[in-house]
Amino acid sequence: MRREPLRARDGLALVVPGPADEAATAGRHDDDPFDVDPDDRPNPPPASLTRATVLDERTGAPLGQVSWHQVGWGRTRACAAWNVGIALLPAARGRGAGALALRLVAEHLFATTDLDRVEAATDVDNRAARGALERAGFRFEGTARGAQLRGGVRRDMALYGLLRDDD
Template sequence: MVLYSLLRSDLEAIDRAVDGEREVLARRDGVVLARAIPGDRRAVAKASDGAFGLDRDDRLSPQTPRTPFRGAVLDAETGRLLGVVSWHAVGYGGTFGCSAWNIGIELVPDARGRGVGTTAQRLLVEHLFATTGLDRVEAGTDVDNVAELRALEKAGFRRDGVVRGAQVRDGRRRDMVLLGILRTDLDGGA
């Protein structure tokens, strides 16, 4: 069964988006991180060149279904949609303290190579640490995605290791690099 709902706040968010206003989460260096509005992910996917896109698989996942939170990456000057970020909780034990945020980003092709990904992911990390109690944020990317690895490292992430065969792209199992950043990394080790 699939249920749909619409709250008054959803309508208000749609109205704000129509008027060109978005709820801004953070901004820096010409990049704005804002709440995503309906259609943002589709717009970015439509503009995508498919680099590092995973193979489609319509089988049901054995994972518990989860809906990630989404944010929009905007050009601070023009308000143009440059991409989307997402985040969801992952667990490494049965307690709150053993949970972390896992983040992802997708940028339109002409937004790449300008530091947008680095800035957007750092803004998201800072936002999550400022607004939630979790102390770890992680991200993974294809071992061959050198640009994203560089962006994450510039954003303060450290390599945790390689997850062998974690993703399927172009019909082949692909290794993924897992990176993480801790709250103490931002606090100077406090």
């Protein structure tokens, strides 16, 4: 059987898997100490972005938007998380609206879904966003080097996470 090659070097090849390849490798990786828990729930659908307007209830004025979509850290739904983002209008910044909006979207996701993790990332130099995430209860988890391209320059991103059972 001829397999479609993706890349090969030094006697090793990556190929598009066929049915026989899938059958030969399914469940045979013997990586039990690091394998994810079984989960009968269906895997999340492909990522689709959902948005909500951040609104000043007193005036009815829109202050910005929050967005979220599902991401995965493994093969099962037990490894799925929500990735959130926020964009505030300039006039709404610096008043605590960002931290509150991030907390509200996390509370909404925990109340309406069965996923246990909400995560976010921001430029390592964006002190305002980092402060808002921390005030919303997110914990700094590390740095993704060169994760975003802006203005032709690779930028590092600060990674944050909030778990359902965090204080």
